[in-house]
Amino acid sequence: MSAAFSSGYALLVGVGGDLPVTARDAEDLAALLRDPARAGYPDDNVDVLTGAQATRAGILAALDRLAQRTLGDPEATAIVYYSGHGGRFGPSAAMARYYLLPHGWDEARRDETGVSGDELTARIRAIPAKRLLVLLDCCHAAGLPRPKDGASAAAFAKTGLPEIDGLRSGAGQMVLTSCRDDERSYIRQGAANSVFTACLLEALQGSAPSYLGCVWALDVVSYLLREVPGRAPAPQHPVLGWADRTESFPLCRVPAAKGAAAPAPALGWRRTRIQMEIDSLMPALELRRTLIGRLRAARALSTDPVEQLRIERQIEDAERAAESDTQRLDRLHAELGEA
Numbered sequence: 603m604s605a606a607f608s609s610g611y612a613l614l615v616g617v618g619g620d621l622p623v624t625a626r627d628a629e630d631l632a633a634l635l636r637d638p639a640r641a642g643y644p645d646d647n648v649d650v651l652t653g654a655q656a657t658r659a660g661i662l663a664a665l666d667r668l669a670q671r672t673l674g675d676p677e678a679t680a681i682v683y684y685s686g687h688g689g690r691f692g693p694s695a696a697m698a699r700y701y702l703l704p705h706g707w708d709e710a711r712r713d714e715t716g717v718s719g720d721e722l723t724a725r726i727r728a729i730p731a732k733r734l735l736v737l738l739d740c741c742h743a744a745g746l747p748r749p750k751d752g753a754s755a756a757a758f759a760k761t762g763l764p765e766i767d768g769l770r771s772g773a774g775q776m777v778l779t780s781c782r783d784d785e786r787s788y789i790r791q792g793a794a795n796s797v798f799t800a801c802l803l804e805a806l807q808g809s810a811p812s813y814l815g816c817v818w819a820l821d822v823v824s825y826l827l828r829e830v831p832g833r834a835p836a837p838q839h840p841v842l843g844w845a846d847r848t849e850s851f852p853l854c855r856v857p858a859a860k861g862a863a864a865p866a867p868a869l870g871w872r873r874t875r876i877q878m879e880i881d882s883l884m885p886a887l888e889l890r891r892t893l894i895g896r897l898r899a900a901r902a903l904s905t906d907p908v909e910q911l912r913i914e915r916q917i918e919d920a921e922r923a924a925e926s927d928t929q930r931l932d933r934l935h936a937e938l939g940e941a
Contacts, residue, residue, distance in 0.1 A: 607816075607855045609677040610635065610643035611731065613668045615661055617686030617705055618653040623789050624685040625652040627739065627799040631683060634806055641806060641817075641854035647671065656686070656705045658717055665725040672731040679853060680731035685799060688740030691716075702740070733851040735819050739780040739798045740787055778823055780830070781838045782886070788834045797838065801829045806854055816852035827881065839886065842879070876938045883931055890924040 612635055616628025632650045635643040649664050665682070672678040684702060691712055692698030701707075701716035708715045726736060780787040780798040789796045795803065802822070804810075810817055810825040826840050894917060901913040 607642040607679075607852075608644060609675055610641065610679050610681075610854060611647045611668060611672055611675075612643060612681040612683065613649045613664050614651070614681075615656050615664075615684045615686065615704075616650075616652045617656045617684075617703070619686075619705060621686065621789065623793070623796055624739075625656075627685040627795050628652050628683065630795060630803060631799065631806075634803060635681075635854065643854065654705055658704050658706070658715055661702070661704055661717055662721070662725060665722075665729070669725075669729045672729055676732070678731040679733040679735075679851065680729055681735050681737065681853070682726060682729075683737045683739070685739040685796060688738070702738075733819070733853075734775045735822075735853060736775070736777045737780075737802065738778070739796055739802075776819055776823060776842070778826065779841045782841055785837050785839065788836065788838055790833075790835060797834045798826065798830055798840065801826050801833065804829075808856060812856040815856055817854050817856055818850040819853045820850035822853055837889065876934055880931060880934050880938070883927055883934070887924060887927040887931065890920055890927065894920045894924065 612632070614628040614632050614635075616625040618625035628650055629652060632648050635641040635648050636645050649667065651660050651664055661684075668680060668682070672680055687703035687707075688701065689703065690698035690700050691709060700719035701712055702722065703716055706715050726734070780796075787796065787798055793800065805822040805825040806817055808817070810821040812818070812821070823842055827842065831837070831839050897913055897917045897920065901910055901917065904910050904913065
């Protein structure tokens with residue numbers, strides 16, 4: 603194995619501002635990737651934007667640079683990482699658009715200061731790397747009861763990036779967001795990194811299984827899906843999107859201190875990804891069922907007809923979501939049996 607993971611490229615963004623941990627997230631990930639004794643990415647292949655550098659213009663220009671850098675490298679592996687705020691904004695829920703909130707964000711000028719989901723998708727699609735991992739740690743401070751000051755509570759959603767679904771049809775592309783749409787991405791009090799990024803750093807340093815001298819993308823993703831929910835102080839479940847492939851791809855070198863590699867995964871790529879989705883979906887279904895039970899109890903106790911009607915609508919919404927989850931689980935179990 604060469605002294606460096608020479609075809610590794612990365613763009614790492616940590617917005618900072620009211621969440622200073624997000625800048626540290628990007629800096630710590632950059633230090634790991636550039637360390638020749640650990641991940642082994644060449645210094646010049648790793649772009650880091652933090653604080654005042656992490657503006658809309660800075661992020662879009664860096665994405666363009668990453669596309670140019672990987673254009674001439676058929677073996678390129680690229681990581682795009684963002685740590686900071688994200689949310690939906692608009693005059694109504696139906697018309698709201700998702701934005702990453704870079705340094706200098708101004709809700710009144712969101713198209714001039716934010717990065718929309720559509721823009722991010724278009725820029726990432728332009729990256730020609732055959733192996734691409736997108737990691738979106740769109741953070742809200744743990745325990746924060748309302749959106750960041752200056753944001754419209756009615757129009758601000760927690761996290762998740764629905765517009766990025768378009769990336770999931772490309773071979774070799776993986777997209778992992780740090781939590782579901784109805785959850786927050788947490789930073790524990792006094793922690794050096796967000797929960798999601800702390801697990802990512804562990805995985806890249808050898809806590810995830812390794813094979814043939816490398817840490818593989820699927821093993822990193824699997825580690826995050828498994829570890830993050832158990833460490834967050836409230837519900838937080840990373841969400842994975844991927845393209846069907848017959849194999850995973852190497853993401854970085856195994857840290858020198860870790861020594862021998864673990865055996866190759868026993869399950870094939872398709873079976874493993876199906877099982878991961880099942881493992882991710884089952885807790886959500888249980889939470890929905892618990893919510894339905896509590897809503898029914900609240901409806902029975904209420905004496906206000908308007909309140910009863912509001913609760914009934916919430917129950918109907920939750921029941922539809924639970925039915926959709928159940929049908930999806932049934933399909934996944936059938937696929938797993940055929941894989």
